[in-house]
Structures are given as C-alpha cells and as structure tokens.
Amino acid sequence: MMRLGRLIDRAFTMLSERAGRRWFGVVLTLFLVPLLLGGCGYHIAGMGGKMPGGVTTISIPVFVNHTGKPDIEATITTRFAEEFRTTVEVIDNAEARLDGQIVSYNLKAVSYTENDINLEYRLTVILDLSLVSVETDKVIWKAGRVVDYEDFIVVTSDVTATEEAEIEAFKKLSTDTARNIKERMLDNF
Incomplete structure (x- = not known):
C-alpha cells in the first residue's frame, strides 16, 4: 500500500x-x-463467453454427408469434437447435441500455368449446423449454410501427392471451421 x-x-x-x-x-x-x-464486456473472440443456453456438455454425432465425397464425415466430426473439448465436456449423454450436415464438397481450379494446367485448387465445403437440447429436442443455436474453403497446390506429375494435398486441405478446413463455429457459439453470434 x-x-x-x-x-x-x-x-x-x-x-x-x-x-x-x-x-x-x-x-x-x-x-x-x-x-x-x-x-464494458469486451473480450477476445471465442474466449470468456458461454455456450448458448448455458450448455456445459454436448454430444457430437457423426455429421450426415449429403455429398458424393465418401468418408469425409468422420474427419470433420472428429475435428469438431477436438475443438469443442477445449470449452465443454463432449460426452454421449449430454445436455445438447451438435448436429451437422455436410451439404456440399466442391473442388475448383483457381490458378493455372500459361499452358492452362491447374496449379491450385480451392476446396469449398458447406455445412448446416444446429445445437439441439437433448431434453426438449428444441434448437438452441443454428447456423445454416456455413461456407469455408481452403486452397492447395496441385502436383501435376503426381496424382497421389495431389490427393494427399486435398486430404490435408480438408483436415485444415475442418479444424478452422470447428474453431470458427465454436467462437460464434461462445460469442452468441
């Protein structure tokens, strides 16, 4: 003193x-x-907020895949579970359930060589998400048509390398989308 x-x-x-x-x-x-x-209540995005409805436990069932791309639902569901574990308890018997639907998975060339050979692809994914009360089956929070994308380099001489780059791009996109959605929920946006 x-x-x-x-x-x-x-x-x-x-x-x-x-x-x-x-x-x-x-x-x-x-x-x-x-x-x-x-x-004045200012805080860093995704920090210090509370989940909608005061939820402290959630379950995250495997997202429904409405696309023609096989096996992507396991990857994105896992990334969401990993991200939400840092904020709430992710368990089977939870207060709320995060339902996800993969509406679209699209690859589009975004850059070319002077000979019109693809150099880079953009992977775009669209999701529909909702946080639902398990007890009442009412929607607590909803985000429709969440769009995210990730660019990756094409290895023209190696198809396997390009496929691996696509897989890595999808993993990064899934992690980033999960983080953004969690921040939106915590900020009640």
Missing part, C-alpha cells in the same frame, strides 16, 4: 512539469484502457 501511495505522489508531482504531463497521460492511459475494456 505504501508503494501505491508513493506512485500516486510521484505521478502528481510529475504533473507540474510539462514533460511530466505527457508521461502521466501515457501512464494513466496504460492503466485505464484495460480497465475500461474489461468493464
């Missing part, structure tokens, strides 16, 4: 000098800005 008194004394002493006024303003700003931001 004695130290704080000395600091305040020193700060007011510095006010009498012109240079001291600037210094005091800087110090005051450094102390007040964090207090004001914290007091």
Whole structure:
C-alpha cells in the first residue's frame, strides 16, 4: 500500500512539469484502457463467453454427408469434437447435441500455368449446423449454410501427392471451421 501511495505522489508531482504531463497521460492511459475494456464486456473472440443456453456438455454425432465425397464425415466430426473439448465436456449423454450436415464438397481450379494446367485448387465445403437440447429436442443455436474453403497446390506429375494435398486441405478446413463455429457459439453470434 505504501508503494501505491508513493506512485500516486510521484505521478502528481510529475504533473507540474510539462514533460511530466505527457508521461502521466501515457501512464494513466496504460492503466485505464484495460480497465475500461474489461468493464464494458469486451473480450477476445471465442474466449470468456458461454455456450448458448448455458450448455456445459454436448454430444457430437457423426455429421450426415449429403455429398458424393465418401468418408469425409468422420474427419470433420472428429475435428469438431477436438475443438469443442477445449470449452465443454463432449460426452454421449449430454445436455445438447451438435448436429451437422455436410451439404456440399466442391473442388475448383483457381490458378493455372500459361499452358492452362491447374496449379491450385480451392476446396469449398458447406455445412448446416444446429445445437439441439437433448431434453426438449428444441434448437438452441443454428447456423445454416456455413461456407469455408481452403486452397492447395496441385502436383501435376503426381496424382497421389495431389490427393494427399486435398486430404490435408480438408483436415485444415475442418479444424478452422470447428474453431470458427465454436467462437460464434461462445460469442452468441
């Protein structure tokens, strides 16, 4: 407490000098800005918020795949479960269930060589998501037509390498989408 008194004394002493006024303003700003931001409810996206409906446990069944691309539902469901585990408990008998549907999986060439050979693809995925109360079967939170994409390089001389690049792009896209959705839920957006 004695130290704080000395600091305040020193700060007011510095006010009498012109240079001291600037210094005091800087110090005051450094102390007040964090207090004001914290007091008005400001927070970093996805941090400090609560799940919609106060949910503390969720289950994440395997997403329904409405696309022609096989086996992608396991990858994206796993990424969502991994991401949500950092915020809520992911269990089978949960308060709420995160239902997901993969509506679209699309590859499109986005860059070419001067000879019109594909250099880069864009993988775009569209999801429909809803958080549903297990007890009442009512929708607590919903996001329709969530679109995300990831670009990846084509290896024209190696089809296997291109397929592996597509798989890695899908894994990254799934992780990023899960993180974004969790942040939207925590921010109640």
